[in-house]
Amino acid sequence: MRRHKEHSRRLPAGPRQTGPRALSGRLPGAVAVVAAAALALAGCSGSSSSSSSASATGSPQASGSPQVSGSPQASPTPGQQNGGTQLQDAYQTVIANVLPSVVQITTGESLGSGIVYDDKGDIVTNAHVVGTATTFTVTLANSTTALDATLVGSYPDSDLAVIKLSSPPSGLKPASFGDSSKVQLGQITLAMGSPLGLTSSVTQGIVSAVGRTVTEPQGPGSPGATIGNMVQTSAAINPGNSGGALTNLDSQVIGINTLAATEPQTNGAAAPGIGFAIPASTITNIANQLIKQGKVTNSGRAALGVTARTSFNQQFQPAGAVIVSVTPGGAAASAGLQAGDVITKIDDTQVDSLNALTTALASLTPGRNVTVTYTRGGTTKTVDVSLGELGTP
Template sequence: MLPGAAVALTGLLASGCTSGSGSTAASGSASPSGSASRTPSAAPSGSGTDLQSDYQRVIRNVLPSVVQITSGDSLGSGIVYDAKGDIVTNAHVVGTAQSFTVTLANSTTPLAATLVGSYPDSDLAVIRLSSPPGSLKPASFGDSSKVEVGQITLAMGSPLGLASSVTQGIVSATGRTVTEPGGNGSPGATIGNMVQTSAAINPGNSGGALVNLDSKVIGINTLAAVDQELNGSAAPGIGFAIPSATITSIADQLIKDGKVTNSGRAALGVTARTYFDSNFQPAGAVIVSVTQGGAAQAAGLQPGDVITKLGDTDITSLNSLTTALAALTPGSQVAVTYSRNGQSQTAQVTLGTLPTS
């Protein structure tokens, strides 16, 4: 996931917000961070006072749109999506709950909310306030395709139960493909095109906003890295946010239909499992079945074929196949290298769309 770095990923769920302890379960919220969508020439070039004024302006504009979400003894964050009371957050923040308590940034009065829909494959969900106040301020979402490395970001949310907290950093990388920690024996979601940020992200931040200096939300902060060599301690300055393009696509579908009808995620059209060689080492992904009329079947792939490469990416397990597919888009063509009866072959496959049910 991060070559050469001994890091893993942890969800950002604050469990028991008054205790200040963070759980490593795959649920939580991330604080909003801002990333400047300006070109380098348009970035603040004056005194430190000018940049400070920019920060304060963004905070005034966006922080009222960031909320705290409580379900049982778990706490996360969310972003006001529209004036009807829809709030977008991470699917791992809502979990299996159907009802929630929401606290607005400018209020101490808890508000009731219920689940509109959840899509764990992209770790996104929408909840709705039962009685939205007239003062509700929806956030403005930016174009995440224009986010560039080095742009300034602000992260807003409720880390460790500290409501309306703000941290700052930069966009460290774009286009990251990240697999979340799983739970109950199941693998976590693999999400492509994530924004990596150096803005501090802590338990309770999941579902919060990553914001640029134009006061636009460019992502939902979702995960932070941990250093396996330091007993799972947080790896400072390595956090990940789901991009705004994914947020708005999934949220719009959940609000309209209560479910996702177009995932926007690439699919090979196979059911597969990890293949182990004669030394019992993972050596590919063996196809168990192919989807009728799917991408793999159209390209001539069959059950029993062992996929060993997708494009230029080596495939050694089912997880590596899933991760490689998450970085691709439906309709794109990719070379699939596979072994059949001990013979290596290659097929050109036009990828389909991941089913939503």
């Protein structure tokens, strides 16, 4: 199978948890053998159980012995059958409704996914999928014909971009976007895209958490954006899924697949069941601005109006975010903050690096009043700041 340089973002998972895996190496010999046998049986249950069942049902039964295949417990009740069928039907309905709106995007040797945004040929995807490219080929879910597309606009700070088909075909099916405020823990989700170049693939899971603030690794087209309010899902998100749709069972897109977690202790191996999607409200806000004006002026994200870098103490440990420059007329300038000031806290949130400052701001909203703690000339000071809004000139 042809290898692609598929687009996906990976970030470290939390500290590795201790558990059975860590303990198994210290099991006594006899116990270890039993455990290994149990694992082998569990791993082969799909194939060996059917052959064992055939052998049992084909063997002569002792007089009066019940037939296993006839045991009432062996068959699901009508209610269980109906419930399973209904859920299966719901999955298939969502797939039929949404999958035609999910496309594959190719940029040279790189590959990702996208979502049809309107019937004019606009497609929303991740900024890291488009990278620095301005031309693309797009393959629709119901076609093998590659279509040309060009860049409308990219907003790496929220890792979103819009491209447009040069000659939109008739019958394009725009996706329906859901209400981000109604996304709840435990909701069933389906992730659609082109993982590893396998077009129109679907995985399933649930909403594991909402309101996550996640910092991406740096890469082509992405400065290592810190994105707030992300949806965490257990649906598998693999390389090539980036830019694809995360949907609910109402056939609505509730997020755009963006990140998959990895474990640093396993040399970057995937951490199963931990993926992140940018919420629908952010998608529609950014996409509408990119389509109408080619840039973003109202991101809905809080900003201090400064350029900063990580500050280090005498022991060369991160100790804050030092302001390099202040935007004239911005929130920091209006509050009297200056270049050289070292920010150490936003309200009660400690700031020991530029990343910590960015993360703290990602969870806040424009117009909110916060107390900024900073040092100037070795003296600790505080000032109240009314946050501005992150945008582009």
